[in-house]
Structure formats: structure tokens, C-alpha cells
Amino acid sequence: MDQLLQHLVNGLVLGGTYALLGIGLTLIFGLMNVVNFAHGEFYTLGAYVAFAALTLAGVNFIVGILAAIVAGAALGWLCEVTLLRPLRNESIDTTMLVMIGVWIAMQNGELLVWGGVAKSIPHPFPTAPLVMGPVAIAPLRVIVLVLAVGLIASSWLLIHQTKLGRAMRATFQDRDTAALMGVSIGRVHAATFAFGSALASAAGALLGPVFLAYPSMGDLASLKAFSVVILGGLGNLTGATVGGLLLGIAEELGAGYISSGYRDAVGFVIIIMVLVLRPSGLFARQERIG
Amino acid sequence: MTALGRGLLAAAMVTLPFWLADPYYLHVVIMAGIFGVLALSLNLLLGYAGQLSLGHAAFFGIGAYTSALLTLKREWSFWPALAAAIALAAAAGWIIGRLALKLRGAYFVLVTISFAGVISLVSVNWIELTNGPLGLPGVPAPDLGPWSLRTKAAYYYLVLAAVALSYAVCRRLVRSRIGRAFVALRENEPLAESIGVDVTHYLVLAAVVSAAMAGLGGSLYAHYTRFVSPEVFLFTYTVTMVIMVVAGGKGTLAGPLVGAVLFTALPEALRLAASWQWQMLAYGSLLVLLVFFLPRGIVPQIVASFSGHPRSAPTSRTPLQ
Numbered sequence: 035m036d037q038l039l040q041h042l043v044n045g046l047v048l049g050g051t052y053a054l055l056g057i058g059l060t061l062i063f064g065l066m067n068v069v070n071f072a073h074g075e076f077y078t079l080g081a082y083v084a085f086a087a088l089t090l091a092g093v094n095f096i097v098g099i100l101a102a103i104v105a106g107a108a109l110g111w112l113c114e115v116t117l118l119r120p121l122r123n124e125s126i127d128t129t130m131l132v133m134i135g136v137w138i139a140m141q142n143g144e145l146l147v148w149g150g151v152a153k154s155i156p157h158p159f160p161t162a163p164l165v166m167g168p169v170a171i172a173p174l175r176v177i178v179l180v181l182a183v184g185l186i187a188s189s190w191l192l193i194h195q196t197k198l199g200r201a202m203r204a205t206f207q208d209r210d211t212a213a214l215m216g217v218s219i220g221r222v223h224a225a226t227f228a229f230g231s232a233l234a235s236a237a238g239a240l241l242g243p244v245f246l247a248y249p250s251m252g253d254l255a256s257l258k259a260f261s262v263v264i265l266g267g268l269g270n271l272t273g274a275t276v277g278g279l280l281l282g283i284a285e286e287l288g289a290g291y292i293s294s295g296y297r298d299a300v301g302f303v304i305i306i307m308v309l310v311l312r313p314s315g316l317f318a319r320q321e322r323i324g
Numbered sequence: 325m326t327a328l329g330r331g332l333l334a335a336a337m338v339t340l341p342f343w344l345a346d347p348y349y350l351h352v353v354i355m356a357g358i359f360g361v362l363a364l365s366l367n368l369l370l371g372y373a374g375q376l377s378l379g380h381a382a383f384f385g386i387g388a389y390t391s392a393l394l395t396l397k398r399e400w401s402f403w404p405a406l407a408a409a410i411a412l413a414a415a416a417g418w419i420i421g422r423l424a425l426k427l428r429g430a431y432f433v434l435v436t437i438s439f440a441g442v443i444s445l446v447s448v449n450w451i452e453l454t455n456g457p458l459g460l461p462g463v464p465a466p467d468l469g470p471w472s473l474r475t476k477a478a479y480y481y482l483v484l485a486a487v488a489l490s491y492a493v494c495r496r497l498v499r500s501r502i503g504r505a506f507v508a509l510r511e512n513e514p515l516a517e518s519i520g521v522d523v524t525h526y527l528v529l530a531a532v533v534s535a536a537m538a539g540l541g542g543s544l545y546a547h548y549t550r551f552v553s554p555e556v557f558l559f560t561y562t563v564t565m566v567i568m569v570v571a572g573g574k575g576t577l578a579g580p581l582v583g584a585v586l587f588t589a590l591p592e593a594l595r596l597a598a599s600w601q602w603q604m605l606a607y608g609s610l611l612v613l614l615v616f617f618l619p620r621g622i623v624p625q626i627v628a629s630f631s632g633h634p635r636s637a638p639t640s641r642t643p644l645q
Contacts, residue, residue: 069430117612126429127376131570131615134378138563139608145601253559257441260434295449302438302445309431310423 036168041286047175047244049282050182054237055255056262056274056281057189058230064269065206065226068118069130073259074252075140076106076231080238081247082148085155095158099181099239106235107228114227119220137256145249152246178240185236186275189229193271198225206269234259254298261301264308337484341477350476356588357483358544362561363568363580364490365537370566371575372498373530374510375428378562379420379436382443383413383535385556387542389447389454392463392552402466402547409543410536416443417535421528428513444557459553466547479548486544487581490537495577497533506530507575560604567607571614573621582623 055077062070080102087098113136121129159177163170193199204212205222213219238247238255245251262281266273281301289297344350362384369375387409394405416439424435447454454460465474466482473479497503505526508516517523546552564587572583591603598606618625 063430069433120616128615128619130376130430130433131566132612134563134566135608135611135615137608138611139605142601142604142608146605257437261438264431264434293449296445299442299445302441305434305438306423306442309427309435313426313431 037290039169041290042283043169043171044175045283045286046279047171047179047182047282048241048285049279050179050186051237051241051278052258052262052282053275053278054182054185054233054240055259056266056278057186057271058233058237059259060263060266060269060271060274061202061226062230063263065202066118066223067126067129068227069126069133070230071130071133071256072113072136072140073230073234074254074256075137075144076110076234076252077238077241077255077259078141078144078247078249078252079109080106080235081155081242081251082144082153082238083235084239084242085148085153085247088156095177099236102235102239103232107232110231111224111228113231114224118223118227122219122223137252141249141252148247148249150249152248154246155243157243174243178244181240182237185233189233190271192229198222202226254301257305258301261304261308264305341480347476350480352589352592354476354480354483354548356585357480357487358541358548359564359568359588360487360581360584361483361490361541361544362538362565363572363584364487364494365534365541366565367569367574367576367580368494368497368506368534368537369530370569371573371579372503372506372510373527374506375432375527375530376566377420377436377531377534378433378559378566379438379440380534380538380565381557381559381561382436382440383416383538384542384545384561385440385443385447385554386416387413387539388546388552388556389460389542390539391543392460392546393453395464395547396460396462402464406466406540406543410539413539413542414532414536417531417533417538418528420535421531424531425524425527440557440559440562444554447554447557454554457554459551459555461551463546463550463552465550483544483548486540490540491577491581493533493537498577502526502529510575563607563611567611567614569621570611571618571621573623573625576621576623576627579621579623583621586622 055073058076059070059073062068062073083102083105084098087093087101088095093101117132117136118129121132157174159173161172161174163172164176191199193202201212201217201222202225204215204217205219205226209219212222234255238251258281262274262277265277265280266275281304284304285297285300288300340353341350344353362380365383366377366380369377390412391402391405391409394400394408395402400408420436420439423439424432427435448457450456465472465479467473468478468482471478473482498506505516505521508519508521509523509526513523542556545556568583568587569580570583571587572581573579594603594606614621
């Protein structure tokens, strides 16, 4: 029982960042119909920007995370404007191939810049865990969870309370009608991609100090983001939030009770099971087969 | 290609070890042949049936591990092990085909990636069987009756035969009712279904044949490098296959082979000039550039420019549709 509580707490910390990754991807995938295999590379980018800001520039921890968010948004915007905008009316497979190319190029670019050795990102928090009854948690993990929840809440506000959010929701429902109503589709797409990439980058900057930063960390992050999106249903913010938390907890339980070697298999199995058994996701009614 | 051209090409292929005796060049040609089999295999699914598999390294790896384990632990000889590798890879293809038969596009891709991910994790973690990350060294070289195919020249002929066989299977398949059914499904699934094409049957068939050929490639690879490790499941192999097929020309018979030769020779040629990371960086950028500037691939482009119709066909940028 005590162990279960510990696993749940650890799972929640992981799950919060998975939710960030998932929200970013579900917006890009759902709204732009782009299968963004480079999503995990923005996660890697975030971790390395945080690393550079905290070690080389020596800034405050929060500033490092903000730097990662800004860098993710800027590169995401650039990516949309140069690569995806010219292909907006092409098939989903065409843009998927382009994003696979971006994935490989970004990952090996990172490998060239930072080398293959994993980097440990410094943080200013004490390493002694906070003990609450049977559960022990490192202060860093508490901060990560709090920041992740804050970012999730801001995404909610952005989507539901701002004019841009309304334009995004309208575009998701019906792109052509939204365009007729005066929504600038180009601007909405660029904003969506920049926003989604910024969230992925934030997730990388948050989880980077918990684990390590290395060039291929984004591969698994991409696949986890996809499993969150598939769990939650395309373009579904609630689904992505709940799906992210569920995946984090499922992974912790899998690693704790089955085998730590198969931790990452949980996401793969979720993708296969959900797509085969309940292709519309656990929370949405959106059709995605055929 | 004219009959003369074909004859010259065949003659050049058959006599190749006699005028290209340098073992290094022969090695590059053998690797190009193995990747040729893999690219032909992926092309069947991607180019003809219109489904992108990003888990093809799984079928390749299953073939490699099956063949290596049977010859090492059960002391089977090469040929039955090869047959088992092909059969097991085909069975994996059948499973994926059955699982994913309702899924299209991105969702099919995700199931294939996840499948490869699970298989790769099993190869790392099931240490009693696979020896984990250390891999399986000392995979024996194949024999053919009394002769050992240990030398590069002998192995070249084995690989050449495998390429010829794979090409023949693809050609036979593509020019039959089955191939026409594949293309019909790729072009317009509801229409194909309405005229009686059994979607499930043909998609599963495409997955099985494609996986079997990838298994053949895996077995050939294992007995050539004489070493198998979880690296055979590396995503890089899948990406290399995709680039070969897309660059050479999806849905053409010669395209994957042209792509395989080009993208095996090119990295080798660049090896002195640039490190592996630079090459992969170039690969990624190249994939992007190909989609933008050469969406149909090299072979269709050459055919179009030689046939005197300067891109008269509508050059759509939707190569996978």
C-alpha cells in the first residue's frame, strides 16, 4: 500500500509533463492535421535550452524554463512558416514525411552540438526528499508538478478564454467556415504549432533536471505524446490532460510491479490496444478510422 | 530499358566480383543488395498498398534474430533457419496486418512504430534468449552443399539471388490481380471496395509478403555481419528504408533498388568527408527536400524526362495518396 502511494505520486509527476506533451501534440494533430513526429525534438530542445541557460548563462531556474518555452515557440513558428505552410493543402502523409525529416535532422543537429553524452541539468533545490508519511518526494519533483499544472491551466485559459483560443477552436471544428468568418487560418496554424512546440519544450525543460538530457530523449517523448493523444482523443484537451496523468501512473505501476525494463513498453501497448480496441480514444467520439 | 540494356546490366551483375575484387567495394555492394531487398519489401506496402510502415526494422530484426538463434542455439543449418526467419517475420506481418487492418495513415504508422518498440524492448530485456544488449556474436556463415559461402564473392551471389527473387516476387505480384487490387485500394478505397476488392484480405496479404521479404533481408544481414544485437531494431534502419523508397520512387519496381544502391553508396562515399551525425542530419534534410522538389522520386522523374512528356502527367505532391 505504501509502495502504491509512492508509485502514484511519482506517476503524477511524470504524468503532468506527459499531459503537457500531449496537449501540445493533440492541438497540432487535431487542428492542423499534421502528424508531428518532430514533437519529441522540441522536448529535447527544451531540455538543452534549459541546460544551456542554467549552466552556461547561469540564470535562475524559472528563467531557464521560460527561455526553453520561448525557444520552443520560436522554432515551432519558424518550422510552421517555412515547412508546413507551403504544404497546407497537401495530404497528411506528405507533411508526415516532412516532419519525419525534421525529426531526424533536429536530433542529429542536437547530437552534433551537444555530443552523445547525457547531460545532467543543475537545479537549485535541496536533494533531501520531503517525507510525508509513507511517501517521499524530492522537492524538485514537487516544483515540476506545480509548474506543469500551472502550464496546463494556462493552456486551458488560452484555449477557452482568449480570442486566439476561440479562433483555434473554430478552426478545429470547421476550417473553411472559420476562414469565411474572418479567421486567419495561416495565423492560427502558426500560433498553434508555436504553442504546441512551446509546451513540448517546457515539458523537456521540466523533466530534464529530473532525469538527464541526451539527444535521443525525444524519440520516446514523441511516442508517449502520441499515446496520450490516442488515449484522450484527437484535439481533446481534457482527454490529453487525463490521458497524460494516466500514462504517467500506468508507467510507474508497470515499472514498479512488472519490470523496470518494460517501463517504456506501457506507452506502446497503450497505442496498440486503444487503436485496435477503441480507436476513438477513451474520452472522445471523434471518428478516426477508415 | 531496352533488351540490350537489360542484358548488359545482368551480365555486369553476374560478373561483378571479377572486375570489382576490392573487398571493401564488394562489401558496399552486398549491403546495397540487402537494403535493396528491404526497400523492395517496404515499397510493396508503402508504394503499392499505400500504407507507411515505420516498424519495418521489427520484421528485419525478427528475421535476423530468428536466423541467428536457430543456427547458434539449435545448430540448424542456414537454409532451414532462413526459411524459419522468413516464416516468423511473415507471421509478425500477419499479426500487424490483422491488428491494424482498420487503421489508415497516421494510426497505421503509430501501430507499426509501437510494435517495433515493443519487439526492440523484448530483445533488450529477454536476456536468456537474446543475450540482451551484448548481442549474439559468431553467427555462422551459410553453406551451400559442400561449399561455404564465407567469402565476400560467394555471399555476393547469395545476396544477388535474394534481390533477384524479391524483385521477381514484387514484379509478379504487382502485375497480377493482386497488385491491381493494392493500387486500387491506395488510390480510392471506397471505390475499390464497391467493385468487390476485399480490403482486409489484400492489406493483410501486402503486410505478410512485405514482412516476409524484410525477414529475408534480416537473415541475410545476420549471416553476413555474423553478429546480431538489439541495434537491428534501430529506427535508423527503418528511416533508411523509407528514404530509399521515397527517393527512388514509390510504387515503381526499379525505384527501391535505385534508392538502395544510391543511399548505401552515398554514405560510404561521404564517410571520409563527414561524420555519421552529419550524414543523418543530411538524411533528414534530404527527406524534406525530396518531398518539396522530387515528390515522385528519381525513377519516375527519369522515365518522364526520357519518354518526352516533360512532366505532362499531373505532378501531384501527394505521393502517398
